[in-house]
Amino acid sequence: MTATIEANEAPVTAATTPTTTVTELDALESESIFVFREVAAEFERPVILFSGGKDSIVMLHLARKAFAPAPVPFTLLHVDTGHNFPEVLAYRDSVVETLGLRLEVAQVEDYLADGRLRERADGTRNQLQTVPLLDAINSHRFDAVFGGGRRDEERARAKERIFSLRDEFGQWDPRNQRPELWSLYNGKHRPGEHVRVFPLSNWTELDIWNYIEREEIALPSIYYAHERDVFERDGMLLAVGPYSQPRDGETVGSRVVRYRTVGDMSCTGAVASTAVTAAEVVVEVAASEITERGATRADDRASEAAMEDRKREGYF
Amino acid sequence: MGTTEHTLLRLATAGSVDDGKSTLVGRLLHDCKAILADQIAHVQTVSAARGGDFDFALLTDGLRAEREQGITIDVAYRYFATDKRSFILADCPGHVQYTRNTVTGASTADVVIILVDARHGVLEQTRRHLAVAGLLRVPHVVLAVNKIDLVGYDEAIFQGIAKDVSQLADQLGIADVQAIPVSALIGDNIVEPSASTSWYAGPTLLEFLESASGRSDASAQPLRFPVQYVIRPQTDNEYRDYRGYTGTVASGTVSVGDQVIVLPAGRRTSVAGIDRAVISATTTAVAERPSAVAGEAVTVRLTDDLDVARGSVIVSADSSPGTRRELSATVCWLSDRPLSVGARLLIKHTTTTAQAIVTKISGVLDLTALEFTGLGVIDATGLDLNDIGKVQLKVAAPLAADPYSSNNITGSFLLIDAHDGWTLAAGMIDDEEGELL
Numbered sequence: 001m002t003a004t005i006e007a008n009e010a011p012v013t014a015a016t017t018p019t020t021t022v023t024e025l026d027a028l029e030s031e032s033i034f035v036f037r038e039v040a041a042e043f044e045r046p047v048i049l050f051s052g053g054k055d056s057i058v059m060l061h062l063a064r065k066a067f068a069p070a071p072v073p074f075t076l077l078h079v080d081t082g083h084n085f086p087e088v089l090a091y092r093d094s095v096v097e098t099l100g101l102r103l104e105v106a107q108v109e110d111y112l113a114d115g116r117l118r119e120r121a122d123g124t125r126n127q128l129q130t131v132p133l134l135d136a137i138n139s140h141r142f143d144a145v146f147g148g149g150r151r152d153e154e155r156a157r158a159k160e161r162i163f164s165l166r167d168e169f170g171q172w173d174p175r176n177q178r179p180e181l182w183s184l185y186n187g188k189h190r191p192g193e194h195v196r197v198f199p200l201s202n203w204t205e206l207d208i209w210n211y212i213e214r215e216e217i218a219l220p221s222i223y224y225a226h227e228r229d230v231f232e233r234d235g236m237l238l239a240v241g242p243y244s245q246p247r248d249g250e251t252v253g254s255r256v257v258r259y260r261t262v263g264d265m266s267c268t269g270a271v272a273s274t275a276v277t278a279a280e281v282v283v284e285v286a287a288s289e290i291t292e293r294g295a296t297r298a299d300d301r302a303s304e305a306a307m308e309d310r311k312r313e314g315y316f
Numbered sequence: 317m318g319t320t321e322h323t324l325l326r327l328a329t330a331g332s333v334d335d336g337k338s339t340l341v342g343r344l345l346h347d348c349k350a351i352l353a354d355q356i357a358h359v360q361t362v363s364a365a366r367g368g369d370f371d372f373a374l375l376t377d378g379l380r381a382e383r384e385q386g387i388t389i390d391v392a393y394r395y396f397a398t399d400k401r402s403f404i405l406a407d408c409p410g411h412v413q414y415t416r417n418t419v420t421g422a423s424t425a426d427v428v429i430i431l432v433d434a435r436h437g438v439l440e441q442t443r444r445h446l447a448v449a450g451l452l453r454v455p456h457v458v459l460a461v462n463k464i465d466l467v468g469y470d471e472a473i474f475q476g477i478a479k480d481v482s483q484l485a486d487q488l489g490i491a492d493v494q495a496i497p498v499s500a501l502i503g504d505n506i507v508e509p510s511a512s513t514s515w516y517a518g519p520t521l522l523e524f525l526e527s528a529s530g531r532s533d534a535s536a537q538p539l540r541f542p543v544q545y546v547i548r549p550q551t552d553n554e555y556r557d558y559r560g561y562t563g564t565v566a567s568g569t570v571s572v573g574d575q576v577i578v579l580p581a582g583r584r585t586s587v588a589g590i591d592r593a594v595i596s597a598t599t600t601a602v603a604e605r606p607s608a609v610a611g612e613a614v615t616v617r618l619t620d621d622l623d624v625a626r627g628s629v630i631v632s633a634d635s636s637p638g639t640r641r642e643l644s645a646t647v648c649w650l651s652d653r654p655l656s657v658g659a660r661l662l663i664k665h666t667t668t669t670a671q672a673i674v675t676k677i678s679g680v681l682d683l684t685a686l687e688f689t690g691l692g693v694i695d696a697t698g699l700d701l702n703d704i705g706k707v708q709l710k711v712a713a714p715l716a717a718d719p720y721s722s723n724n725i726t727g728s729f730l731l732i733d734a735h736d737g738w739t740l741a742a743g744m745i746d747d748e749e750g751e752l753l
Binding site for chain 2: 023024026027029030031033034037038040041061064065066067068069070071098099151152155158159165174175177178179180181182183184186188189190201202204218288289290291294295
């Protein structure tokens with residue numbers, strides 16, 4: 001290494017890392033609930049992007065809180081890559097059925113089948129979600145689209161407003177964002193435009209896990225330690241499955257792992273972990289020296305500005 | 317939780333281009349160990365590929381254009397924590413074109429850090445950012461005199477700049493300014509005290525941030541509860557007749573049994589119940605609470621069946637602000653579309669959006685004299701991008717408004733272009749004397 005700065009020498013331990021207190025979690029919860037109510041009051045056709053990942057699950061939990069005892073006044077939309085963890089799909093369907101929600105599914109597979117999209121050379125599909133997402137927004141005339149994105153996830157997301165205007169092509173223009181002052185969220189838009197809304201903007205990964213623990217929110221089982229056949233690629237543990245197979249020189253072994261994020265199985269890595277409860281995950285996340293995306297997302301490593309480029313095109 | 321309260325502090329940075337804001341933020345995050353190994357590895361790789369040393373600015377400047385031009389274009393929000401407290405940092409651009417982002421960051425900040433390059437001293441942008449901090453009533457300002465290493469750690473230069481800023485702060489009514497000599501590049505007085513500034517006895521930047529108090533307690537003020545959305549499940553269960561008014565308590569405390577007034581109608585009633593959600597994996601219900609305080613999102617039920625809807629504000633019966641259709645306010649003009657008298661706009665004030673007409677522009681802030689000067693006097697006919705001006709508005713709906721000096725939620729508003737929805741201005745309602753400076 002030529003640079004003079006070393007990575008954090010001393011591992012951060014759980015003992016010295018403050019967990020979020022109840023007061024801070026309550027403040028975050030109230031801020032998010034405020035955002036849900038603003039959207040319900042000011043938009044005609046809002047939708048919640050729901051992948052079955054932890055952030056969208058927390059988002060749905062907060063939406064339920066915002067309107068209790070009435071049901072959530074929003075449809076759910078899942079942009080399905082076809083490369084799902086079966087546990088996540090099962091979770092999605094069970095939540096929808098239990099709560100009597102309406103779910104729309106936009107299938108990447110449909111676009112591949114009729115040639116509107118083509119499979120990428122590397123076989124991963126996170127990037128292919130943009131077109132089906134924008135088509136679904138247009139065909140359902142959704143005018144507000146809730147996403148579970150958090151500003152602590154990634155450099156480009158740190159620049160995102162809570163109400164983020166998209167043009168008729170779904171494009172994000174980071175140089176021309178509306179100023180967002182106090183808690184006065186401006187949802188005005190012209191026909192064809194829509195607003196992406198990020199109620200979890202100010203939450204960190206640690207906040208999410210503290211909240212999951214406090215609220216006893218159920219998650220797909222892959223978020224907790226389990227034994228799985230994996231192989232190592234680019235420093236990440238990828239699951240052996242229908243969408244990802246080891247190449248020459250990559251060996252498969254059974255490891256005890258869990259997932260920090262959930263996405264396309266072929267490019268979402270697992271981390272070695274023995275955490276089997278939310279409380280144990282909190283300790284693990286507090287001590288982690290690697291960010292959630294750094295640990296588990298191969299597609300963010302594609303270039304210096306991979307996420308920004310995707311977001312400009314309309315990705316969430 | 318223990319006995320020490322672990323509180324959240326919101327801070328924003330400001331300063332001119334090339335004063336080193338991104339470097340300061342990168343250094344602060346790095347020295348607080350808020351940057352993780354993969355993020356550091358990324359910056360090392362990019363810095364090395366460009367043939368330079370570790371570039372702290374790359375930790376925060378995430379957009380392509382920012383990296384290409386070496387400037388910050390838009391506000392980025394960062395999260396970090398020490399043993400003492402958690403921080404949300406709005407890293408704001410310094411370029412004059414993006415002053416609106418400084419206003420954005422400062423609107424919720426407890427502390428604004430204004431950077432000054434020790435070699436250049438106070439610039440017009442410094443004055444503008446101080447004025448913004450003063451207008452928005454940010455409780456604390458930190459003057460970070462940066463690049464102190466480039467002036468040989470000269471105490472006289474530091475004291476000279478500190479004195480200039482202190483005089484400006486007095487004029488602007490900013491009570492608390494802490495000047496700190498720093499070098500963001502080297503790390504002097506950011507987290508660790510610098511051996512090169514033995515003449516400086518004050519806190520490091522982090523020490524100051526860890527001990528600064530937040531905004532004054534909004535719970536102590538009179539009740540203001542803007543109604544966001546009405547909940548009427550109308551389902552075939554125990555909630556068939558439920559009618560709740562949702563919102564976040566803007567100020568004060570609301571308790572069951574309180575006498576309240578619903579504005580704008582002005583009807584008196586009392587609080588029948590305060591609910592918060594209780595949900596499980598399969599059930600959705602509410603539980604009653606005795607009271608709720610400022611910042612809490614709750615649902616309020618009232619004794620009488622009044623016409624209450626989004627835009628209504630439930631206020632304390634003892635201390636109602638009444639309503640007004642005419643406002644005197646100070647606005648930060650955030651758009652390159654100029655404002656002139658007679659303009660028709662939308663005003664967004666708490667949960668009300670209404671039409672408004674600008675009836676008068678009575679002054680523009682002269683950044684040199686730091687006073688509002690009449691139009692024409694300083695070669696102005698209206699408000700242009702980045703101008704701070706005094707305006708009068710006539711509003712099509714009655715607003716339950718307070719002066720910004722007593723309530724930053726019911727005292728603030730946006731002006732919006734009705735045609736395309738663009739946010740044109742941030743407004744703060746003047747108090748009786750019409751003085752904000």
